[in-house]
Amino acid sequence: MTVLGEQQLRIELARLLKRRPIITQAIGEARELGDLKENAEYHAAREEQGICEAQIRDIEYKLSVAQVIDISKIPNNGKVIxxxxxxxxxxxxxxxxxxxxxxxxxxxxxxNLISVNSPIARGLIGKEEGDEVSITTPGGVKEFEIGGVKYV
Structure with missing residues (x-):
């Protein structure tokens, strides 16, 4: 994961954690309305709580197992990495x-963010500026010249 990707996940996690008390309050207010069997507000709030908690768990897991790579600290060797x-x-x-x-x-x-596991990225890894590459994509074989490589 890139540093920016980690930052974005942490921002999303913070947003979800701020929603927790709001959802809990909505559940409490819906309970006060009476019969829970036919209380649409209560069921909607509980569903929202379940979705929010699942997203929190998912992001926390991703952050716990992620290997964050800061490209600016890797020696610039001119290759696609x-x-x-x-x-x-x-x-x-x-x-x-x-x-x-x-x-x-x-x-x-x-x-324009492509997965390191995509056919294009796999075909580019290890190549240098000026190299010509043939990449098999779902749409057929594409031929590219690498015009430049930046490490931002």
Whole structure:
């Protein structure tokens, strides 16, 4: 996991922990309304509590087992590694793409964050700026030239 990924998980955990007392209060207020069997507010609050607690447990587990890698402390050797940002030039179309290689939980293609386990990342790891690579993707074989590697 990247340092930014860890920070984002910790922010989300803090947000969920702040919701706990609010949900507990909502359950208490719903209980006061009477019969719990037909009390929609009570059941909704209990469901929200269950979802919130599950998310808290999930994030706490991820943080407890995560190996956080600070790319800025790794010697810059010019190679594509976990956490690096890679500029790719599609050899066939000359389109330029930029991806950062991150952990599975951080991956978000809309933000150009790709999982280290994705076909593109696996094809790029260990390569250097100027290298040409052929990567088998679900859409077929793609050929790229590595235009640049940044360690941010």
């Amino acid at each position: 976990f956490g690096s940002t890679v500029s790719l030039i599609d050899i066939n179309t000359d389109n330029e793409l930029t991806y950062q290689i991150v952990g599975d939980d951080e991956a978000n293609i809309k933000k």
